Amino acid sequence: MGEEPLVSTAAQILVLGIAGIALVLIVWLVRRGSLKERFALVWTAIGVGMVALALLRPVLDRLSENLGIESGTTTLFLIAILFLLGLVLHLSVIVSRLEEKVRDLAEAHALAEAAHQDGKSNKFEATVRPTDDG
Amino acid sequence: MRTVVVVPAFNEQDSVGEVVKRIAAAGLPAVVVDDGSTDSTAVEAETAGARVLRLPVNIGVGGALRTGFAYAVGKGFERVVQVDADLQHDPSLIPALLEAADHTGAELVIGSRFAAGDYAVSGVRRALMRMLARLVSRTVGSELDDVTSGFRVISQPLLRRFAADYPTEYLGDTVEAILLAHKHGATVAQVPVEMAPRSSGSSVSRVHAAGQLARVLFAMAVRSWGRNPS
Numbered sequence: 001m002g003e004e005p006l007v008s009t010a011a012q013i014l015v016l017g018i019a020g021i022a023l024v025l026i027v028w029l030v031r032r033g034s035l036k037e038r039f040a041l042v043w044t045a046i047g048v049g050m051v052a053l054a055l056l057r058p059v060l061d062r063l064s065e066n067l068g069i070e071s072g073t074t075t076l077f078l079i080a081i082l083f084l085l086g087l088v089l090h091l092s093v094i095v096s097r098l099e100e101k102v103r104d105l106a107e108a109h110a111l112a113e114a115a116h117q118d119g120k121s122n123k124f125e126a127t128v129r130p131t132d133d134g
Numbered sequence: 135m136r137t138v139v140v141v142p143a144f145n146e147q148d149s150v151g152e153v154v155k156r157i158a159a160a161g162l163p164a165v166v167v168d169d170g171s172t173d174s175t176a177v178e179a180e181t182a183g184a185r186v187l188r189l190p191v192n193i194g195v196g197g198a199l200r201t202g203f204a205y206a207v208g209k210g211f212e213r214v215v216q217v218d219a220d221l222q223h224d225p226s227l228i229p230a231l232l233e234a235a236d237h238t239g240a241e242l243v244i245g246s247r248f249a250a251g252d253y254a255v256s257g258v259r260r261a262l263m264r265m266l267a268r269l270v271s272r273t274v275g276s277e278l279d280d281v282t283s284g285f286r287v288i289s290q291p292l293l294r295r296f297a298a299d300y301p302t303e304y305l306g307d308t309v310e311a312i313l314l315a316h317k318h319g320a321t322v323a324q325v326p327v328e329m330a331p332r333s334s335g336s337s338v339s340r341v342h343a344a345g346q347l348a349r350v351l352f353a354m355a356v357r358s359w360g361r362n363p364s
Binding site for chain 1: 167170185187188189190191193194197200201204205208302
C-alpha cells in the first residue's frame with residue numbers, strides 16, 4: 001500500500017547483530033560444557049524466532065497493525081518480553097526443584113555419615129540404650 | 135518414653151557447648167544438627183558430648199530439624215524436644231516442659247513465651263506475631279499465643295511424619311509446621327515457658343522478615359490445611 005515500513009532498517013540490523021552474537025555465545029557455552037544442550041535449544045529457537053520476525057517485515061507489520069501497535073519494533077519487544085518471562089518462570093521452577101534436591105542430598109549425607117560413625121563407635125547407641133527414662 | 139533433644143545450630147560456637155551441657159544435666163541425650171556452620175559449632179558440640187549431624191551446606195532450620203527427626207526415628211526414639219542453640223531457651227527447663235507436655239497429651243506441644251507473661255517484643259513485631267498466632271489458632275482449633283517458638287516437643291506418630299516431610303524456610307519451620315501437624319491429624323497444644331530475649335545478632339533483618347511473613351501468608355492462603363488424617 002506504499003506505506004513506510006514499520007520496522008526501520010537500523011532496527012533490523014541491530015536485531016540481526018544481537019542474534020548473531022547470541023548464537024556464537026550459545027555455541028561457545030555448549031562447547032565449553034557450561035550450558036546444557038536442552039537450554040541451548042530453547043535459546044537458539046528464541047533467537048531464530050526473533051531473527052525471522054525482524055527479517056519478515058510484512059508479517060511483523062501486519063501483526064502490529066492488527067494489534068493496533070504503531071511501531072513494529074514495539075511488537076518485536078513485546079514478543080521478546082513474553083518469551084523471556086516464560087523462560088524466567090521456567091528457570092524459577094527449575095531452581096526450586098534443585099533447592100529441594102540439594103536439601104534432600106545434604107540431609108541424606110548427614111544421616112549416612114552419622115550411621116557410618118555409629119557403626120564404628122556405637123557411642124550414641126550406648127548412651128541412649130538404657131530404657132530407664134520415663 | 136524414649137526422648138532425645140534435637141538442637142539445630144548454625145554458627146553458634148559460643149553457646150552450643152553450654153546448651154549441650156545443660157541438656158546432659160537434664161539427663162537427656164543431645165543431637166546437634168550443624169547446619170553447614172562455618173565456625174567451630176560442630177567441634178564445640180562434640181566436645182560438650184553431643185552427637186553431631188553435619189549438613190555439608192546450609193539448608194535452613196527446617197532442613198536441620200528434619201535431619202534430626204529422621205535420625206531420632208531411626209534410633210527408635212518416640213519423642214523429640216526441639217531447642218535453639220543460642221540459649222534463648224534454657225535447656226534446664228526441658229524436664230518441666232516435658233511434664234507439662236505430658237499433661238496436654240498432644241503430639242505437638244509448643245513452649246510459649248507469651249503464655250508465660252512478660253516477654254518483651256517491639257510493637258510491630260508483636261502485632262504481627264499476634265496476628266499470625268490468631269490465624270493459626272483458628273485453623274488448628276486450639277489456643278496458641280506463640281506460633282514462632284522453636285521450643286517444642288514432638289511425639290510419635292507425628293514425629294515420623296515430620297521426619298519424612300518438614301517445611302524448611304524461615305517461619306516455615308515454625309508456623310507452617312503447626313499447620314502441617316494439624317493436617318496430619320495431630321493435636322497441638324501449648325505450655326507457658328520462660329525465654330531469654332533473642333540475641334540481636336542472629337535475628338533476621340526487618341525487610342527479610344517482612345518478605346518471609348508475606349511468603350507464609352501466601353502459603354497459608356494457597357495451600358489447603360484441612361485435616362487429612364490417614
